[in-house]
Amino acid sequence: MTPLILSIIADDRPGIVEQVADAISAHQGNWLESSLANLAGKFAGIVRLEVPEAQRDALCEALDALTSKGVKISIDATDARVSAHKARVHITVTGSDRPGIVREITALLARQHVNVHELHTQCESAPMSGDHLFVASLKVVLPDGMDEHDLSDTLESISSDLVVDTEVL
CATH class of the missing domain: 3.30.70.260 (ACT domain)
Structure with missing residues (x-):
């Protein structure tokens, strides 16, 4: 599985999370964790997910296509290592x-x-x-x-x- 981080921004409206979740699910991705918020009429979020390597490019294309619906998504690869245990x-x-x-x-x-x-x-x-x-x-x-x-x-x-x-x- 390939780990990815998504940064999402859009004018707030119903259905944004569903559109992103649909794209991830359609490409056998696994939504691991997220932080999503509405601030001053804008929806903003960050999502950590995993996707099979064979589906990575197709998922990225599907997420990029959401731009036409007003959802801007930045996609970053991550090594997903957890930092050493500290206080x-x-x-x-x-x-x-x-x-x-x-x-x-x-x-x-x-x-x-x-x-x-x-x-x-x-x-x-x-x-x-x-x-x-x-x-x-x-x-x-x-x-x-x-x-x-x-x-x-x-x-x-x-x-x-x-x-x-x-x-x-």
């Missing part, structure tokens, strides 16, 4: 919203050699003041020698108003 942590960061906060957080993580596996962000109203509150939820892999307490302390050093919660997965 995985779920982080929630909450603080006053401001321009550049995502850059600050991710730059700090990169300097500490923390690998971001997932990042979800949103802004919401603070319960009492109604001010804009930034909330980030991250799943990360820590480098050797770092634990979740070190990570929390490092993130809280960005600003006095950041609250960081960590949970080992």
